[in-house]
Amino acid sequence: MVDVARPHTTPDEVPHTLTEQAPRTLGTLDQAALWGNLGVSLLGFTGAIFVLQPFGEGTPYVSLTAALVAVVVGTAVGAAAVAAVAAIGARTGAPTMVLLRGVFGARASTVPTVLNVVQMVGWGTFEIVTIATALTQVVPGVPRWAWVLTCGAATIALAVRPLGSVRLLRRWVSIAVVIALLWLAGNLIGQSGGLSGGSGGWSGFGVGVDVTLAVGISWVPMAADYARHSRTVRSAVVGAFAGTTVMGVACYAIGLVALVSVADGPDQVFASFLAVPLGVLAFLVVTVRELDQSFANVYATTVSTQALRPRWDRRVVSVVVGVLVTVLALAVRIDNYESFLYAIGSVFLGLLAVLLVDYLVAGRRWDLSETSATRWVLLLPWAAGIAAYYLIPPGPLVSRSLVSFLVAAAATGLVHGLAWSVRRTV
Ligand SMILES: Nc1ccnc(=O)[nH]1
Numbered sequence: 001m002v003d004v005a006r007p008h009t010t011p012d013e014v015p016h017t018l019t020e021q022a023p024r025t026l027g028t029l030d031q032a033a034l035w036g037n038l039g040v041s042l043l044g045f046t047g048a049i050f051v052l053q054p055f056g057e058g059t060p061y062v063s064l065t066a067a068l069v070a071v072v073v074g075t076a077v078g079a080a081a082v083a084a085v086a087a088i089g090a091r092t093g094a095p096t097m098v099l100l101r102g103v104f105g106a107r108a109s110t111v112p113t114v115l116n117v118v119q120m121v122g123w124g125t126f127e128i129v130t131i132a133t134a135l136t137q138v139v140p141g142v143p144r145w146a147w148v149l150t151c152g153a154a155t156i157a158l159a160v161r162p163l164g165s166v167r168l169l170r171r172w173v174s175i176a177v178v179i180a181l182l183w184l185a186g187n188l189i190g191q192s193g194g195l196s197g198g199s200g201g202w203s204g205f206g207v208g209v210d211v212t213l214a215v216g217i218s219w220v221p222m223a224a225d226y227a228r229h230s231r232t233v234r235s236a237v238v239g240a241f242a243g244t245t246v247m248g249v250a251c252y253a254i255g256l257v258a259l260v261s262v263a264d265g266p267d268q269v270f271a272s273f274l275a276v277p278l279g280v281l282a283f284l285v286v287t288v289r290e291l292d293q294s295f296a297n298v299y300a301t302t303v304s305t306q307a308l309r310p311r312w313d314r315r316v317v318s319v320v321v322g323v324l325v326t327v328l329a330l331a332v333r334i335d336n337y338e339s340f341l342y343a344i345g346s347v348f349l350g351l352l353a354v355l356l357v358d359y360l361v362a363g364r365r366w367d368l369s370e371t372s373a374t375r376w377v378l379l380l381p382w383a384a385g386i387a388a389y390y391l392i393p394p395g396p397l398v399s400r401s402l403v404s405f406l407v408a409a410a411a412t413g414l415v416h417g418l419a420w421s422v423r424r425t426v
Contacts, residue, residue: 013163014229018303018310022093022228025163031239033170034226035082037292038219039075039247040177042130045273048255049266050211054204061200062208064260070208071252077209077402078216079244081352082223083237088359089224090236094368096224097307100351102366103358105374109307112351112382116221116304119344123218124297124325125332126340127290128152132329134287137270138280145330151294152326158295159302159318163229165295177247177289180282185254187276192261209399212252216244217401218344220352222300298322310370349401350385353408354378361416377419381411 012025026034041047051067053059062070088099097116100109132147158165189195223240230236255269263272273283302317358378359366367373385408392400 013161014314016313016315018095018098018306018314023163024093024229024231026166026226026229026235026239027231028235028239030166030170031086031226031230031236032243033174033239034166034292034296035079035219035240035243036174036247037169037177037243037289038296039079039244040181040251040286040289041215041293042134042270042287042290044215044248044251045255045258046266046269047211047215048252048259048269051208051252052256052259054207054211060203061260062202062204063200064195064256066200066202066205067208067256068253070205071212071256072249074209074212074399075216075248075252076245078213078219079241079248081217081220082244083241084356085220085223085352086227086230086236086240087233088355088363089227090230090233092224092366092368093228094224095228095303095307096221097304098368099224099355099359099366101307101370101372102363102368103355103375104378105367105376106370106372107374108376108379111379113304113307115347117301119218119221119348120297120301120304121321121325121328122340124155124294124301124321125328127294127297128155128325128329129332131287131290131294134270134283134290138274138284138287148326148329151291152322152329154291155294155298155325156319156322158291159298159322160315162226162295162299165292166226169292173289173292176285180285181250181254183278183282184273184276184286185250185257187279188254188257188261188272191276192257195257195261206399210401212248213399213401214344216248217348217352219244220348221304222296225300225303294325298325346386346389346404349389349405350382350408353385353405354382354412357381357409357412357416361413377415378412381408381415384408384411 012023014022048067051070052061054062085096085099089096092099097109097113100112103109104112128148128151131151132144135147136142136144227236227240230239258269258272259266262275263269270283273279276282298318298321301321302314305317305321306312306314385404388407389400389404392403
C-alpha cells in the first residue's frame with residue numbers, strides 16, 4: 001500500500017498510477033485549446049442535419065435562425081455542464097469517475113464507471129472509423145484499413161502522453177484549426193451568395209437543442225480528467241466553457257451553412273468542403289485534428305479503468321485500449337450515431353444532476369478513497385432522471401434532456417431533504 005510512490009515521470013506529465021498526486025500544470029489557454037478542439041468535430045459538421053431537419057429525412061427544415069439558436073443554446077448549456085464538472089475536478093484534483101466514489105461510494109460507483117468505459121471505447125472506435133473514412137475521401141488511393149491502423153497508432157502515441165498532447169494542441173493545432181474553419185466558412189458563405197434566415201419554422205427546435213446538448217453532455221464524463229491538472233479552478237472553468245462553446249457553435253454553424261447552401265444532404269458536406277479552393281488542405285487540418293477526440297476517448301477509458309484499479313500503469317492500459325478500439329474500428333460498421341448519442345445523453349444527464357446537487361449539499365464530506373462507504377440511495381434519483389428522459393416525448397420547445405436533468409436534480413434534493421428530516425426526528 002504505497003501511497004507515497006516515488007515519482008517516476010517528469011513532473012509535467014501525468015503520473016503512471018492513480019495513487020500519485022496530479023501535477024497542476026495546465027493554464028487557461030491549455031484548457032481552452034483542449035476543449036476548443038474537442039468542440040470541433042467531423043461529426044458536428046454532418047450532425048448539423050439533425051438540428052436542421054429534426055424529424056428526419058424527407059421532413060421540413062427548421063429555419064436557419066431557429067437552427068442556429070438551437071445550436072447556441074444546446075452547446076452553451078452542454079459546455080456549462082462540462083465546466084461545472086471541471087470546477088469540481090480542479091477543486092478536488094480527482095478525475096470524474098473518482099468523483100463518483102464521493103457520490104455513490106467506491107462500490108456502487110463501479111456501475112457508472114463501467115458504463116463510462118463501455119461508452120468511451122464506443123466513442124474511441126467511432127472516432128477512428130470517422131477519421132479513417134474522411135481520410136479515404138481525401139486520399140482515395142489508400143485502403144481504409146491502412147488509415148484505421150495509422151489512426152490507431154497515432155491515437156496510442158497521443159494517449160500515453162496526455163498532458164504533452166494538450167500542449168501540442170495549444171501550441172500548434174488550435175491556430176491551424178481556427179484558420180481552416182475561417183477559410184471554409186468564408187468560402188462556403190461566398191459560394192452561397194449570402195444567407196437568409198430560411199423559410200422553415202421553429203417546429204422541432206427542442207429536438208435541435210436536445211441533439212446539441214447530448215453532444216455536449218457526452219464530454220462531461222471526461223471533464224475532470226483534465227481539469228484536475230489545472231493550475232486554478234478558474235482556468236479550468238473558463239477554458240472548458242469558452243473553448244467548447246465557441247468552437248462547437250462554429251463547427252455546427254459551418255455544417256448548417258454547407259447544408260442550406262451547397263451541400264445536397266449530409267453525405268455531401270465533406271465534398272462541399274473539398275470543393276472550395278484549398279479545401280483539401282483545410283479539410284486535412286480538421287480531419288487530422290480529430291485525433292484529439294480518439295486520444296481523449298482512449299485516455300478517458302484509461303483513467304476510468306484506473307478509478308477501478310488505481311495501481312495499474314496508465315501507459316499499459318492506454319496501449320491495450322488503443323489496440324482494442326483499433327481492432328473494433330477494423331471490424332465494425334456504425335450507422336446509428338444519433339440513437340447512440342441519445343442513449344448516452346439519457347444516462348449521463350441524470351448522473352450529472354446527482355453529482356452536482358450532491359456536491360453542493362455534501363461535497364465537503366465526500367470520501368473519494370477506494371474504501372468509501374456505499375450510498376445506494378443516490379442511485380434512485382439517477383434512475384428517475386433516466387426514466388424521465390424516456391417518458392417525455394420530444395416536441396417543440398420541450399427539451400427532454402433538460403427535463404431529465406431537472407427530475408434527477410429534484411430527486412437528489414428530495415433524498416437529501418428526507419435524510420435530513422429523518423436525522424432530525426430520530
Ligand atoms: N466522449 C465523447 C463525446 C463525443 N465524441 C467523442 O469522441 N467522445
